Amino acid sequence: MNSELKAFLDRIRPAIDATLGELLPPDSQPPERIHQAMRYSTMDGGKRIRPALCVAGFTAYNENWTAILPVAAAIEMIHCYSLIHDDLPAMDDDDFRRGKPSCHKQFDEAIAILAGDALLTLAFDVLGRSGSFPPDRIMKVVATLANAAGSSGGMIAGQVLDLESEGRRVTRERLETIHRSKTGALIGAAVWIGAFLGEAPDNDLAGVRKYCDRIGLAFQVIDDILDASDGVNRDEGKATYPSLYGMAESHAIAHTLMVEARQALQPLGKKGSILLAFCDYLEERTA
Amino acid sequence: MNSELKAFLDRIRPAIDATLGELLPPDSQPPERIHQAMRYSTMDGGKRIRPALCVAGFTAYNENWTAILPVAAAIEMIHCYSLIHDDLPAMDDDDFRRGKPSCHKQFDEAIAILAGDALLTLAFDVLGRSGSFPPDRIMKVVATLANAAGSSGGMIAGQVLDLESEGRRVTRERLETIHRSKTGALIGAAVWIGAFLGEAPDNDLAGVRKYCDRIGLAFQVIDDILDASDGVNRDEGKATYPSLYGMAESHAIAHTLMVEARQALQPLGKKGSILLAFCDYLEERTA
Numbered sequence: 245m246n247s248e249l250k251a252f253l254d255r256i257r258p259a260i261d262a263t264l265g266e267l268l269p270p271d272s273q274p275p276e277r278i279h280q281a282m283r284y285s286t287m288d289g290g291k292r293i294r295p296a297l298c299v300a301g302f303t304a305y306n307e308n309w310t311a312i313l314p315v316a317a318a319i320e321m322i323h324c325y326s327l328i329h330d331d332l333p334a335m336d337d338d339d340f341r342r343g344k345p346s347c348h349k350q351f352d353e354a355i356a357i358l359a360g361d362a363l364l365t366l367a368f369d370v371l372g373r374s375g376s377f378p379p380d381r382i383m384k385v386v387a388t389l390a391n392a393a394g395s396s397g398g399m400i401a402g403q404v405l406d407l408e409s410e411g412r413r414v415t416r417e418r419l420e421t422i423h424r425s426k427t428g429a430l431i432g433a434a435v436w437i438g439a440f441l442g443e444a445p446d447n448d449l450a451g452v453r454k455y456c457d458r459i460g461l462a463f464q465v466i467d468d469i470l471d472a473s474d475g476v477n478r479d480e481g482k483a484t485y486p487s488l489y490g491m492a493e494s495h496a497i498a499h500t501l502m503v504e505a506r507q508a509l510q511p512l513g514k515k516g517s518i519l520l521a522f523c524d525y526l527e528e529r530t531a
Numbered sequence: 532m533n534s535e536l537k538a539f540l541d542r543i544r545p546a547i548d549a550t551l552g553e554l555l556p557p558d559s560q561p562p563e564r565i566h567q568a569m570r571y572s573t574m575d576g577g578k579r580i581r582p583a584l585c586v587a588g589f590t591a592y593n594e595n596w597t598a599i600l601p602v603a604a605a606i607e608m609i610h611c612y613s614l615i616h617d618d619l620p621a622m623d624d625d626d627f628r629r630g631k632p633s634c635h636k637q638f639d640e641a642i643a644i645l646a647g648d649a650l651l652t653l654a655f656d657v658l659g660r661s662g663s664f665p666p667d668r669i670m671k672v673v674a675t676l677a678n679a680a681g682s683s684g685g686m687i688a689g690q691v692l693d694l695e696s697e698g699r700r701v702t703r704e705r706l707e708t709i710h711r712s713k714t715g716a717l718i719g720a721a722v723w724i725g726a727f728l729g730e731a732p733d734n735d736l737a738g739v740r741k742y743c744d745r746i747g748l749a750f751q752v753i754d755d756i757l758d759a760s761d762g763v764n765r766d767e768g769k770a771t772y773p774s775l776y777g778m779a780e781s782h783a784i785a786h787t788l789m790v791e792a793r794q795a796l797q798p799l800g801k802k803g804s805i806l807l808a809f810c811d812y813l814e815e816r817t818a
Contacts, residue, residue: 373674374670390656398652
C-alpha cells in the first residue's frame with residue numbers, strides 16, 4: 245500500500261467506525277437485543293472497503309470529507325446487512341463471520357433476519373436525514389444504492405443466482421454476472437456515489453463509472469483467488485474464478501481489469517490518486 | 532362503508548394494483564424466481580389499506596391523485612415485505628397467508644428472505660426515482676418511512692417485542708407499545724406522507740398526526756378483536772387486547788380511539804371526509 249493510501253485509510257477508517265457508532269441505535273435502546281445484534285455485526289473490525297472507496301471518490305472533488313461520512317456509513321450498513329442474511333441457515337449457512345459466531349449463532353435466527361432488515365432500513369433513514377447535500381442529489385443516491393442492492397442486477401440478484409448455481413455447472417459468462425451483481429454493483433455504487441456527491445464533472449463521472457465497473461468485478465475475482473490460495477472451501481460446490489479458469493488465468497483476469505480501471509482514471513489526473521492506489525492495494529493482496 | 536369511501540376505494544384499489552404491477556420487476560426477468568416470489572406475495576388481493584390511506588391523505592389536499600400512486604405502492608411493498616419475513620419459520624412460522632401458502636412454503640426460505648429484502652429495497656428505489664414531488668419532500672418521506680419501518684419504535688421494533696413477549700405475561704402498556712410500533716407506525720406514516728406530499732398546511736398536519744396515531748393503534752386493536760371473534764388462534768401465547776381487556780372493553784378502547792381520530796380531523800373540515808369515513812369503515816368491521 246502506498247503511503248498516500250495508508251495515510252488516507254488511517255484517517256478514514258476510524259472516522260467511519262465513529263460515524264457508524266453514532267448512527268446505530270445504542271445497545272441499551274429497547275428493544276435491546278436487535279440493537280445489540282446490529283452493532284455486533286457492524287462494529288466488528290471490518291476493513292470498510294466500501295465506505296473508504298466512497299470517501300475516496302468524494303475527496304477527489306471535495307476536501308470536506310466529513311460531509312460524506314454518513315453516506316459512506318449507510319453503504320457499509322447495507323454491506324453488513326447482506327452478510328448477516330447470507331450467513332443464515334437457509335442461505336450459505338455459515339456459523340462464523342470474521343472469526344466470531346455469525347449473527348444468528350450469537351443471537352438467534354429471528355433476530356438475525358430482523359437485524360439485517362433493520363440495517364437496510366436504517367441506511368435509507370440516514371440518507372433521508374442527510375442534510376449536507378442537495379436533496380435532488382440525495383434522491384439520486386437513494387435510487388443508485390437501492391438499485392445496486394436490489395433484485396434487478398444488484399446484490400440480491402447476485403445472491404439468488406449464486407444460490408441457484410450451487411452444485412451446478414456454471415458458465416464463465418454466468419459467473420461474471422454473479423460476481424458483478426453480488427459484489428461489483430455495491431462496490432461500484434460506493435465510488436460513484438462519492439464522486440457524484442463530490443460534484444465530479446460529467447466527463448469525470450464517465451471515467452469513474454468505468455473504474456467502478458472494473459474494480460467491482462476485480463474485487464470478487466481477487467477474493468476468489470485469496471480463498472483458493474488459503475485453501476478456503478467455504479462455499480463448496482460454488483463456482484469461482486480459480487475453479488473455472490485456473491489460478492494463473494484468474495490472476496491475469498484480475499490484472500487486466502485493474503489495468504482498465506487505472507486507464508479509466510486518466511481523465512481525473514492527480515485527483516484520482518487515491519482511487520488509483522486502491523487498484524494496487526486490492527491487487528497486492530493476491531501477490 | 533359510506534358511498535363516498537366505496538367510490539374512492541373502487542377507484543383507488545385497482546390503480547394501486549396496476550401501479551404495483553408496473554413497479555415490480557416482471558416474472559420473466561432474471562433471476563425469475565425472486566421476481567415471481569415478489570409478485571406472489573404482493574399481487575395477492577390484499578385490501579391495500581395502507582396505500583389507500585396514503586392516497587386519502589393526499590387527495591384531501593390535491594386532486595391529482597395519480598401522482599401519489601408510486602409512493603403509496605412503495606408503502607404497500609414495505610407492508611408485504613414485513614408479512615413475508617413475519618411468516619418465516621424462525622419468526623411466526625405461518626404456512627398460510629391470505630388463504631394460500633406463505634412465500635417460504637410456495638418457494639423456499641432463502642427466496643422468501645431475499646424477496647422480502649428486495650421489496651424493502653425496491654420501495655426506496657421507487658421513492659428515489661419519484662419525479663412528481665420536490666426532492667426535499669421526498670427525502671423527508673424516505674426518512675419518515677424508514678423510521679416507521681425501523682428498529683427504533685417502528686415495525687421492526689414491534690416485531691422484536693412481539694417475539695420476545697410470546698408465552699410471557701405482557702402488561703397493557705407493553706401491548707400498546709407493540710401494537711403502536713408493529714402496526715400503528717406504518718399505518719400512521721401512510722396517511723401522514725399522503726397529506727405531507729399533498730402539501731397540507733402545518734396546522735392540518737398536526738391534526739393528521741393525531742389521527743394517524745389513533746387509527747394506527749385502533750387498527751391493530753380491531754384486528755385483535757376480529758381474530759378473537761373468528762376464534763383465530765394464529766399467535767398462541769401472544770397477548771391481544773381481548774385477552775388482556777376482554778371483548779367488551781376492547782371494543783370500547785377501539786371506539787374511543789376512533790372518536791379521538793375523528794375529532795383530530797375537525798380542523799380539516801370537508802377535506803377530511805374520506806379519512807373520516809375510514810374510521811367508520813375500520814370500526815364497522817367489528818360490528
